Every structure is written in structure tokens, then in C-alpha cells.
Amino acid sequence: MTSAPMSVDEGFVPWPADVAARYTEAGLWHGVPLGTRLRAAADAQPEETALVEGAVRLTYGDLWERADGAARRLDGLGLRRGDKILVQLPNRWEFVVLTLACLRLGVVPVMALPSHRRHELGQIAEQAEAAAIAVPRTLRGFDHEGMAHEIAAACGTVRHVLVAGGPTRPGSADLGDLCAPASAPDAARAALDADPPDPRAPALFLLSGGTTGTPKLIPRTHDDYGCGMDHAIAACRFGPGTVFLAAMPVAHNFTLGGPGVLGALLAGGRAVLAASPDPAVVFPVIERERVTDTGVVPAVALRWVEHREAGDRRDLSSLRALQIGGARPPGDLVRRIRPVLGCTPQQGYGMAEGLICFTRQGDPDEVVSGTQGRPICPADELLVVGEDGRPVPPGEPGILLTRGPSTPRGYYRAPEHNARAFTPDGWYITGDIVRLRPDGYLVVAGRDKDMINRGGEKVSAEEVEDLAHRVAGVAQAAAVAMPDAVLGERVCLYAVPRPGARVRLEDVVAEMERAGAARYKLPERLVLVDALPLTPVGKIDKKALRDDVRRRVSLDGTSRPAGA
Numbered sequence: 001m002t003s004a005p006m007s008v009d010e011g012f013v014p015w016p017a018d019v020a021a022r023y024t025e026a027g028l029w030h031g032v033p034l035g036t037r038l039r040a041a042a043d044a045q046p047e048e049t050a051l052v053e054g055a056v057r058l059t060y061g062d063l064w065e066r067a068d069g070a071a072r073r074l075d076g077l078g079l080r081r082g083d084k085i086l087v088q089l090p091n092r093w094e095f096v097v098l099t100l101a102c103l104r105l106g107v108v109p110v111m112a113l114p115s116h117r118r119h120e121l122g123q124i125a126e127q128a129e130a131a132a133i134a135v136p137r138t139l140r141g142f143d144h145e146g147m148a149h150e151i152a153a154a155c156g157t158v159r160h161v162l163v164a165g166g167p168t169r170p171g172s173a174d175l176g177d178l179c180a181p182a183s184a185p186d187a188a189r190a191a192l193d194a195d196p197p198d199p200r201a202p203a204l205f206l207l208s209g210g211t212t213g214t215p216k217l218i219p220r221t222h223d224d225y226g227c228g229m230d231h232a233i234a235a236c237r238f239g240p241g242t243v244f245l246a247a248m249p250v251a252h253n254f255t256l257g258g259p260g261v262l263g264a265l266l267a268g269g270r271a272v273l274a275a276s277p278d279p280a281v282v283f284p285v286i287e288r289e290r291v292t293d294t295g296v297v298p299a300v301a302l303r304w305v306e307h308r309e310a311g312d313r314r315d316l317s318s319l320r321a322l323q324i325g326g327a328r329p330p331g332d333l334v335r336r337i338r339p340v341l342g343c344t345p346q347q348g349y350g351m352a353e354g355l356i357c358f359t360r361q362g363d364p365d366e367v368v369s370g371t372q373g374r375p376i377c378p379a380d381e382l383l384v385v386g387e388d389g390r391p392v393p394p395g396e397p398g399i400l401l402t403r404g405p406s407t408p409r410g411y412y413r414a415p416e417h418n419a420r421a422f423t424p425d426g427w428y429i430t431g432d433i434v435r436l437r438p439d440g441y442l443v444v445a446g447r448d449k450d451m452i453n454r455g456g457e458k459v460s461a462e463e464v465e466d467l468a469h470r471v472a473g474v475a476q477a478a479a480v481a482m483p484d485a486v487l488g489e490r491v492c493l494y495a496v497p498r499p500g501a502r503v504r505l506e507d508v509v510a511e512m513e514r515a516g517a518a519r520y521k522l523p524e525r526l527v528l529v530d531a532l533p534l535t536p537v538g539k540i541d542k543k544a545l546r547d548d549v550r551r552r553v554s555l556d557g558t559s560r561p562a563g564a
């Protein structure tokens with residue numbers, strides 16, 4: 001890399017000044033950085049437990065001594081306001097301390113998922129011009145520390161590799177040491193208080209669920225993310241009595257800030273981190289910690305219901321609400337939650353790009369089981385349009401556009417993509433097809449974007465196709481969603497082989513693994529065809545392919561036929 005990294009502001013699309021002023025005057029944007037807000041919420045109760053992970057229990061006082069200590073040490077490493085840290089940490093206490101430290105300092109964490117691999121992280125590090133990477137040493141047998149060093153070597157901007165769980169390689173710094181309590185807590189606090197970041201600057205970057213070949217970074221400012229959390233806290237009734245369990249990856253927007261771990265801490269509650277969403281892991285944690293609220297994708301909720309129905313006897317009586325979001329819940333799943341798990345289901349429809357909808361406590365059953373909720377913030381604007389871009393008649397399905405105080409006006413450093421993903425007057429084109437009811441609740445009816453939603457994990461079809469084209473025998477490839485009883489959707493690849501070539505699913509999978517792609521993106525069925533169907537304008541007809549795979553799946557009775 002020859003040029004100096006650009007400042008964070010250059011690739012960031014701000015809200016128009018009049019809109020920003022309106023959000024501020026309305027009190028939606030507080031004009032206070034998130035680190036300051038979160039720390040103030042903690043001051044009221046320094047002795048209360050804030051964070052639990054396994055045997056680790058931190059009071060608010062402990063948590064902030066560590067966060068301030070970490071902020072000072074990041075500064076000592078030369079990380080400056082606007083620098084980015086690629087954070088790929090599982091649900092460990094260091095994730096929370098590091099995130100709070102970044103929010104205090106104005107260093108911007110980029111929230112990657114533990115399942116990402118070299119392919120994704122390398123691109124994200126380049127795009128963000130990351131100055132540091134934070135990883136666990138190993139996770140589920142995978143050497144994250146080694147991968148982080150490979151990425152650091154390839155990406156000229158990365159200066160530090162921070163490793164949780166005992167680093168083993170030269171050049172790694174111990175994240176546990178970095179997150180130790182400040183040696184002079186009052187002085188650390190005073191120094192950080194004296195120099196807070198700009199509340200209108202990006203506080204963190206989230207990853208887009210994505211339809212593009214390369215991942216897109218979503219800059220979320222202190223003001224806008226705080227506004228989202230305030231309203232998610234209100235919609236989910238979080239408060240000092242809340243014990244929120246992060247059962248899904250904490251780096252995901254749903255678990256992080258919707259209201260999630262940060263929302264629990266902002267509301268003066270408690271966050272509990274679980275290592276896996278497996279009910280055999282999670283239910284004992286709910287029992288022990290008296291968890292009141294949690295949020296999961298439908299595939300996980302289904303596993304919990306089935307585990308319970310299979311005779312689990314853990315005491316789940318503390319559980320008040322179970323948020324279900326990220327994908328459309330199948331059949332009668334939502335109706336089974338209350339009788340089986342004994343808590344209120346709360347459907348959520350949200351996106352890292354900002355908009356969050358929830359059903360509310362007290363909503364009639366028909367609303368809770370039949371809709372994906374309504375926006376949490378009254379200033380969120382929704383517009384449902386047809387393919388011509390014009391509003392559809394009320395109640396008709398159409399593509400959802402949204403705008404609001406938590407919906408950024410552009411992805412980071414992506415002007416060309418922004419021109420497609422946003423309208424000139426700032427609406428974000430979600431690509432989701434919804435029906436908006438007269439009562440303001442919406443129903444997700446489908447999707448008008450080239451994405452596969454594998455149990456809540458979003459896979460860009462274009463990215464899978466780009467990778468499949470690297471397979472020598474593949475002339476053309478098209479990835480589509482195939483229906484699946486457990487995950488909702490899985491990835492199916494249609495391929496046209498080159499003349500005389502033999503292409504097998506294993507070949508595609510091996511090539512994608514060689515490229516370092518995350519496992520959840522791997523196709524689970526390959527259909528070989530002589531030609532791909534085309535639309536009248538000559539594009540690949542994905543709808544025809546989806547119809548075709550649906551037929552095949554219903555004939556086989558499974559999305560993964562033997563020998564496919």
C-alpha cells in the first residue's frame with residue numbers, strides 16, 4: 001500500500017445538515033458519544049454485576065476500569081481516533097471490554113463474525129484499512145491467530161494483532177493484558193472524559209448482510225446507533241432488572257445493539273454471554289443467571305422448542321421474552337414459544353443498515369404470530385414501492401424503502417454501490433418485499449435481492465458465483481436459495497460445465513475452502529444444467545431457478561439428496 005490511509009470521514013456519507021439538525025432538535029440524537037452514555041449509565045450502580053461469561057463476572061465498576069484501561073493502552077499502541085480495528089471475537093468478555101474501549105476513544109471496531117475466514121476478513125481489512133485485528137487464539141479447532149497474521153502480512157495497514165486466550169506467535173499482543181484494569185483508574189477516566197469523540201462520527205462498522213461480491217461496511221455513528229438502542233430498549237422494555245443473554249454471535253447487530261448486549265448495559269441491566277446457541281449449553285446458563293430476555297434466529301428457536309419438548313427440565317421461569325428475528329419463522333413456531341418455553345415471543349425484523357421492527361409485549365396473538373412487528377422509532381420512515389419505484393396501493397406487497405435517524409445514508413467507501421442501494425433522496429432500498437398493514441405492522445413477504453438467508457446468516461449469491469467461477473470445469477454458475485425445513489434456506493448452485501468437464505459439489509466446496517470462504521456460504525446442492533434460463537432482458541432468471549430447485553427439493557423430500 002503506497003498511499004496513506006484516508007481519514008474515516010472521506011468514505012462516510014453524512015446525513016444532510018437539515019435532517020441531522022431535525023433529529024437532534026427532536027431529541028433522537030443526543031449529541032453525546034456512546035462511550036460517555038454507557039459510562040454514565042454504569043455510574044449509578046458500580047457494584048452491580050454488568051457482564052457474565054462463564055466463570056468471569058464483572059461489576060459495572062470492574063468493567064469500566066478495564067474498558068478505560070484498554071482505551072489508554074490502545075492509545076499507547078498508537079491507535080488514533082478514526083483508526084479501525086477488525087474485531088473477530090466470539091462471545092467472550094474481552095469483546096465487550098474492547099468495544100467499550102473503542103467507543104470511549106473513538107477508535108472504530110469493525111464487527112466481523114467468528115465464522116468469517118481469510119476470504120472475507122482479508123477483504124474487510126483492506127476496505128476498512130484496518131490498523132489492528134483482534135481474534136481468539138483458536139476457536140472450534142481453527143487457528144484464528146495464524147489467519148490474523150496472514151491477513152496482517154497481506155494488508156499493509158495492519159500494525160497490531162491482538163489475541164484473546166493466550167497468544168503463541170511472535171508479534172501477537174495479549175488481548176487479556178490489554179483489557180486489564182487501568183492502573184490509575186481515576187486518571188484514565190479523566191483523560192478519556194476530557195477528550196470524547198465526535199458523536200456524529202462513526203462509532204462502529206457493521207457488515208452488511210450483502211448482495212455484492214465483496215462485503216460492504218455500514219458506518220454507524222454514536223448518535224444514530226444510540227438512537228436505535230434507545231428505541232429498542234423501550235420496545236423490549238429493558239431496564240435495570242434485565243438479564244440479557246447473548247446466545248447468538250455478539251458481533252451481530254441483533255445481539256449487539258438491538259437492544260442486545262450494549263442495550264442491556266445502557267439500560268443498567270446485565271449481559272450474559274453464552275459460547276453457543278445450543279440449548280444444552282444455553283438452558284443451564286438461563287437457569288443459573290436467571291436470564292430474562294434473549295434473541296435468536298428462528299432455526300435456533302426451533303431447536304430450543306424441540307429440546308424442551310424432548311423432556312428438558314431446566315428452570316426457565318425467569319425468561320420473560322424471546323426475540324425471534326433475522327429470517328422468517330416457519331409455520332407455527334412462534335405460537336409454540338409460550339406454551340413450551342413459558343415466555344412471550346417477540347418477532348423482530350431488522351437490519352444492520354438500521355431499521356428495526358418488533359412486535360410488542362401485550363400485542364394480540366394474531367399480531368405476534370402473524371407479523372414481523374412495527375418500527376421501534378416513530379421517526380423511521382417506510383415506503384413500499386413496486387418495480388417502477390412508485391408506491392403500491394396500501395396493503396399490497398412491494399419493495400421496502402426506509403429512511404430514519406438510525407439508517408445511514410451510504411456504505412463506507414462504496415460510491416458506486418451506494419448509487420444503487422440508496423435513492424437520491426436518501427432512502428435505503430432494503431430489497432425485502434413486505435406488506436404494510438393499516439395498523440403499521442409489517443409482514444415480510446419475500447425478497448427482491450440476490451441473497452440467500454441460511455438460518456439468519458446472509459450469503460451473497462454474487463460472491464458464491466464469483467468463487468464457483470474459479471473452479472476449472474465451471475463455465476457459468478448461479479447461486480439460489482433452496483427451501484430447507486430447518487434453516488429456512490440453504491445455498492444451491494446451478495452450474496454449466498465446460499465441454500467435457502466433470503464438476504462435482506466437492507470440487508466447488510474444495511475451491512471455496514481453498515479461497516478461505518466462510519463455511520456457511522458453501523453450496524449444499526449442485527445442479528448441472530446445459531444452459532441457465534434467461535429473462536427477456538438477458539439476465540439469469542433466478543426466479544426460474546428458485547422454482548426449479550423448489551420442485552427438486554419437494555420431489556426428494558430433502559434439500560440435500562444423497563450423492564448430489
Ligand code: J2J
Nearest residue numbers: 209253254258325326327328348349350351352372444
Ligand atoms: C424475514 N427476513 C428478515 C425477518 C431480518 C434484528 C433482527 C434481525 C437483524 C438482521 C437485525 C427478518 N423475516 N424477521 O440486524 O437488529 C432479513 C432481511 C433483512 C436482512 C438483514 C436486527 N429479519 N431479515 O437480520 O443485517 O432480508 O440483520 O434485510 O443480518 O435480514 O440482515 P442483518
